[in-house]
């Protein structure tokens with residue numbers, strides 16, 4: 001990205017505030033004119049007092065007039081300056097803050113429209129994405145300030161001071177003018193040298209925040225394995241690289257800053273010598289006041305150029321961060337695809353034919369999948385972890401698109417469906433259900449924001465959550481994140497009941513529930529399967545055995561499919577899994593225990 005592209009990209013965000021920009025700009029311009037007043041007044045003061053002394057004048061009416069005039073002009077100018085500075089800073093800051101809000105909101109809204117594949121890419125992990133957005137917003141809003149508010153007045157101030165110097169004396173003007181390009185060149189070299197380091201810094205910042213997020217998410221595991229040291233060391237490596245980068249950046253900056261400051265001093269000394277020579281040589285129009293006058297004007301030329309360094313740095317930062325930021329904002333190919341098909345009613349019969357699927361990171365998760373999933377039945381996906389069960393559900397929910405083959409719902413390709421409509425008709429309960437910050441009621445309402453509180457209670461009852469929530473001090477107004485894993489799982493199930501969709505996908509919905517809750521939820525699910533399509537991914541043998549159809553997957557392929565009893569009889573992976581589950585449950589002993597208990601009861 002170059003400066004012109006950057007300018008074009010930012011412009012739409014500044015347009016809504018053009019009056020604010022104009023007001024700030026005008027005030028800043030007035031400010032840069034006023035900055036020259038001090039030099040002019042001082043020149044006049046020194047010369048007037050000098051003339052007064054030369055003429056043998058003492059403290060008296062004339063001297064009082066001179067001093068009063070100076071006092072009024074300087075104080076008046078300062079008072080006006082204070083008002084202007086306040087207004088200018090306030091408006092400038094207001095614009096920066098508003099633009100920064102709009103940039104942040106625009107990127108959040110954009111990211112929400114992206115396909116799920118975008119978030120699985122390595123480069124877009126949560127911490128990295130967050131840093132890219134944060135840095136983008138802050139550096140771009142600084143650029144807005146630089147571009148639209150600071151730059152023009154800075155140049156005006158420098159040019160104005162230069163014109164005054166030329167007006168006072170051509171040689172003095174030329175001396176100042178000679179220093180300026182050298183100054184520019186040093187600033188430019190500094191920026192070029194720093195560019196690579198700054199780019200690396202962006203990468204390190206992303207790594208750092210990703211690392212910290214990882215630690216927070218896995219803190220229990222880290223502590224239980226006593227791996228604080230190892231995690232600390234991993235971060236130390238990033239810290240060392242950041243430190244190294246910072247030190248290099250500082251070294252380059254300090255070297256060039258020193259060089260510039262030296263150049264400025266050379267300029268000041270040259271101007272003092274030149275003016276002193278001209279005064280002593282009785283050059284026309286030269287007086288002793290001119291020494292101060294020229295030095296102050298030269299400072300007015302150098303100060304904005306000093307600022308230019310900051311602007312240069314900011315712009316370079318902005319160019320670096322803008323790539324990542326506008327990369328997100330302008331990346332329309334990441335937007336989730338949608339069709340237009342919205343049938344009156346969704347029956348829920350899926351047909352998957354010849355589907356292959358590869359994740360964005362290159363993992364091929366599905367090979368030639370063929371399945372029929374019918375409405376009014378419970379279809380179970382069985383297989384070892386990593387077999388591809390959740391991946392199929394991801395495809396059915398249109399989170400990803402298959403590499404080849406087709407997925408049809410009620411005879412129409414999923415691609416044709418309006419994505420929002422499709423998802424309105426699907427209830428998804430995942431193993432790890434994200435509970436949002438907020439109350440239990442709010443979290444259940446996520447399933448249907450228009451539902452009444454009675455409907456929320458009803459859904460909670462179906463998910464066997466109601467009694468537990470009513471026992472809490474704040475009942476349905478308690479914070480949902482404080483609930484146990486199993487209770488959070490039931491919130492997700494209640495959410496699904498409230499949504500009441502014709503298609504339901506349950507990805508290990510009872511994984512974190514106790515045995516009694518599992519049985520209760522199983523009953524609820526059995527009760528709602530009528531006229532619905534239910535797909536369940538489960539390791540729970542009872543849920544699998546009770547399903548109408550099973551598909552056994554292995555390494556991304558469907559190995560077996562059909563009626564559970566018949567598939568079991570065929571032998572193979574399904575039988576292996578059921579037998580292993582039965583052994584791990586120690587069914588024989590359980591049966592004996594139950595039998596013994598029954599005998600005791602009958603003998604009583």
Ligand code: ADP
Pocket residue numbers: 120359360361363364365383384385386387388389390391392
């Ligand atoms: P299952 O649900 O049967 O346990 P998955 O469908 O989750 O299995 O995973 C199938 C394969 O796809 C695995 O090899 C897994 O590592 C991989 N996989 C799952 N999710 C992703 C993802 N977001 N990005 C890359 N690979 C993934």
